[in-house]
Structures are given as structure tokens and as C-alpha cells.
Amino acid sequence: MATDLSTLSLFPATPEQITVARRRTLHEWGKGLTMEEHLARDASQDQFDGSRDGRLTTWYAGREYGFHLRSLIWRFKGASAERGPADPGLQVRMRDVSLVVDPAKNKGAETVTCYGIASVFTPLENRGNGFASHMMRLLHWVIADESLLPSSKFPAAWGTPPLKVDGTRNGRFSGLWSDVGDFYSSCGPVHGKREGMGDQRYRNDHDAGVSKLWEEDAGKMRADMEKSEHPGISFAYLPIQGVASFQHRRLEIFLQRLPVPPQTWGVASTDRTAYATWTIDPRPPALRTLTVSRVRADPQNFRGLVGKILEVARKHDVKRIEMWNLPVKLEILAGTFGAATHSREEHLPAFKFYGEGPEAEISWAFNER
Numbered sequence: 188m189a190t191d192l193s194t195l196s197l198f199p200a201t202p203e204q205i206t207v208a209r210r211r212t213l214h215e216w217g218k219g220l221t222m223e224e225h226l227a228r229d230a231s232q233d234q235f236d237g238s239r240d241g242r243l244t245t246w247y248a249g250r251e252y253g254f255h256l257r258s259l260i261w262r263f264k265g266a267s268a269e270r271g272p273a274d275p276g277l278q279v280r281m282r283d284v285s286l287v288v289d290p291a292k293n294k295g296a297e298t299v300t301c302y303g304i305a306s307v308f309t310p311l312e313n314r315g316n317g318f319a320s321h322m323m324r325l326l327h328w329v330i331a332d333e334s335l336l337p338s339s340k341f342p343a344a345w346g347t348p349p350l351k352v353d354g355t356r357n358g359r360f361s362g363l364w365s366d367v368g369d370f371y372s373s374c375g376p377v378h379g380k381r382e383g384m385g386d387q388r389y390r391n392d393h394d395a396g397v398s399k400l401w402e403e404d405a406g407k408m409r410a411d412m413e414k415s416e417h418p419g420i421s422f423a424y425l426p427i428q429g430v431a432s433f434q435h436r437r438l439e440i441f442l443q444r445l446p447v448p449p450q451t452w453g454v455a456s457t458d459r460t461a462y463a464t465w466t467i468d469p470r471p472p473a474l475r476t477l478t479v480s481r482v483r484a485d486p487q488n489f490r491g492l493v494g495k496i497l498e499v500a501r502k503h504d505v506k507r508i509e510m511w512n513l514p515v516k517l518e519i520l521a522g523t524f525g526a527a528t529h530s531r532e533e534h535l536p537a538f539k540f541y542g543e544g545p546e547a548e549i550s551w552a553f554n555e556r
């Protein structure tokens with residue numbers, strides 16, 4: 188019998204539920220690891236800068252707290268006496284620092300709260316029942332700024348809005364990278380609407396060095412957005428506070444197994460006008476790939492910067508280098524020294540902006556890895 192979605196809501200997961208959810212996602216996110224290694228990797232991720240102090244939270248969809256908890260614990264003990272209602276879960280990165288520029292307001296870049304969503308998951312046996320779609324729709328009601336998405340607009344057919352949790356309902360936008368195609372576009376906050384979601388000297392940088400680069404970069408990104416000629420609203424995630432470092436730290440367990448584990452995560456010209464930071468994904472069977480997480484360059488110094496990235500790639504036997512959404516001038520230049528431009532078929536960016544106005548006119552600035 189189909190589940191009445193109005194009986195489902197979203198709840199922050201308890202520590203026990205988080206462990207259950209992590210155990211269940213070994214196949215999806217722990218390939219190449221034993222269960223113990225997978226759990227240890229997730230536990231260490233809880234200590235990253237971008238996770239501490241409640242910045243990374245796990246949520247689940249269920250009927251009501253007590254019932255769901257009970258069903259999860261039974262499953263945890265291995266009994267099959269009762270099926271839980273849904274058990275889909277997701278991870279939400281909270282309170283990322285970000286910028287929004289609205290030329291109509293004429294007041295420069297505004298620092299706002301935003302959210303990043305990852306690890307959306309429904310256990311195999313519960314898939315195809317609309318749980319994940321509904322969970323993603325409800326999520327807007329957990330995170331969107333309540334002045335922009337007031338509870339009075341919550342669709343009656345969905346029951347009541349999720350309970351407010353301290354520190355939430357303050358987001359100006361949320362985003363994710365989809366590995367399931369267009370799936371999230373049907374998960375808007377209101378039923379039925381498709382409105383979801385050169386010649387310079389260079390220095391290599393390790394963890395502390397790249398953190399400093401990202402701090403400096405945040406100021407430059409602000410300045411770029413303020414002088415951008417984009418006519419509508421633009422927004423950007425800032426790489427600070429563990430947001431960009433997450434990319435290489437999350438892969439650390441695999442990187443440490445390489446004969447020469449990489450320790451350099453960025454390169455910058457001595458005058459800091461050109462720099463790039465990256466992560467390396469060494470997991471077979473995919474080609475070993477270096478993905479650039481931030482790049483700043485102009486046509487004069489881009490070739491030199493790419494040369495430095497190639498040196499790192501060769502040192503670590505990287506077979507492929509990716510830069511996402513390069514500025515057009517740099518993309519054309521990259522083509523002249525052999526790079527090919529493709530449209531991605533996975534990790535598709537998706538966002539939901541919680542203010543007024545058509546999303547087609549809103550731009551995601553610095554939409555890199």
C-alpha cells in the first residue's frame with residue numbers, strides 16, 4: 188500500500204541513527220573500504236572544520252520520532268519484526284558562509300547563510316516510493332529563511348511543516364551536486380512545481396597554506412561579484428571554514444594508501460594573482476583524477492599555473508585533470524594547449540534560491556568543485 192506522504196516528516200538523526208545510516212551506505216560511499224574503515228572515515232569527517240559545532244548534520248524522514256527510533260533500533264539488532272516507515276536519510280552542511288549580490292538592492296555583496304546537501308539515501312528495499320523526493324521537498328522547510336518561505340505556504344496535503352530546530356530556517360539558498368541526473372528538479376518546496384534545485388614563480392601549498400589562500404580568495408570573490416556585470420542576483424559558496432578542504436580530506440583514507448601520498452593541495456604565484464587548489468581521487472576503476480577546487484588566473488598567467496598543476500599530476504601519476512566552469516577566456520586558452528571541454532553527466536550542480544524572482548535569472552558564481 189502506498190505511504191501517505193503527509194504522515195512523514197524530517198528529523199535530525201540521533202547518534203544511534205547516524206551509525207545505522209552510515210552502516211547502510213557502505214555500498215554507496217565506502218567502496219574499497221571495510222565496514223570498520225568506512226565508519227572510521229565518517230567519524231573522522233565529523234571533526235573536519237566544515238563539520239564541527241553542528242555544521243554537518245544528518246537528517247532522516249520518518250513518521251514520528253519515537254516510532255521511527257524504535258523501528259531503527261529493531262533493525263539495528265537484526266530483528267525483522269517490524270518495518271520502519273521509510274528511513275531515507277541525508278546529510279546537510281549547515282551555515283556555510285556565502286555571498287549574495289542583488290544589483291537591484293545596490294548594496295554590494297551580502298554575507299548570508301546557506302546550506303549544502305549531500306549523501307541523499309533511501310535503503311534499497313524502500314526505493315521508488317517517493318520518499319527521497321518528498322524528503323528533499325520537506326528539507327526546504329527546514330532550512331529556508333522563514334521570512335522567505337513562511338509556514339503559511341506549506342501545502343496542506345503534506346501535513347504539517349517539519350518542527351523548527353534551533354539554528355535553522357535561516358538559509359538564503361541551498362545546493363548540491365547530483366549523481367542522479369535531473370531528479371532534484373522536481374523537489375521544490377511546493378507540490379508539483381519543477382523548481383527544486385605567466386611567467387612567475389610559484390609556491391606549493393600544504394594544508395595551512397591553502398587555508399590561507401582560501402581566506403584571501405573569499406575577499407577577492409566578494410570584490411569580483413560586486414563588480415560583475417551579471418544583471419540579476421548571483422550567489423556563491425565561499426571556500427573557507429572547511430568547505431573546500433573537505434574535498435581532499437574526505438579522500439584521505441584512499442590517498443594515504445598511495446606509494447607517495449600527496450601533501451600539496453594548492454599552488455600560488457608569489458604575487459598571489461594566480462593560484463589553484465585541488466583534490467585527487469585515486470579510487471579505481473576511474474582514471475586517477477585531479478579536480479581543481481578553486482582557480483584564479485588571467486590569460487597572461489594561466490599557462491604557467493597549468494604547468495604547475497601538471498607537475499603535481501605527473502608526480503602522483505594522475506591521468507586526468509578537471510576544472511569545472513572555467514571562465515570563458517581561460518576555457519578557450521586551455522583548448523589551445525590541448526584541453527577538451529565536456530558537459531558533465533554526473534555531479535550536476537543544482538540549487539534552490541529562497542528569495543523572490545525566477546531562478547533562471549539567478550547565477551551561481553564560482554561554481555567549481
Ligand SMILES: CC(C)(COP(=O)(O)OP(=O)(O)OC[C@H]1O[C@@H](n2cnc3c(N)ncnc32)[C@H](O)[C@@H]1OP(=O)(O)O)[C@@H](O)C(=O)NCCC(=O)NCCS
Pocket residue numbers: 215275306307308309310313314315316317318319320321364365366367368369370
Ligand atoms: C537516489 C535515491 C535517493 C532515490 O530514492 P527514492 O526514495 O527511491 O526516490 P523517489 O522514490 O522519490 O524517486 C525515485 C526516482 O528517483 C530517480 N532516480 C533514482 N536513481 C536515479 C539515478 N541513478 N539516475 C537518475 N534518476 C534516478 C528516478 O527518476 C526514480 O524515478 P522512477 O521511480 O520513475 O524510477 C536512491 O535511489 C538512493 O539512495 N540511491 C543511492 C544513493 C544515491 O545515489 N544518492 C544520490 C546522490 S546525489
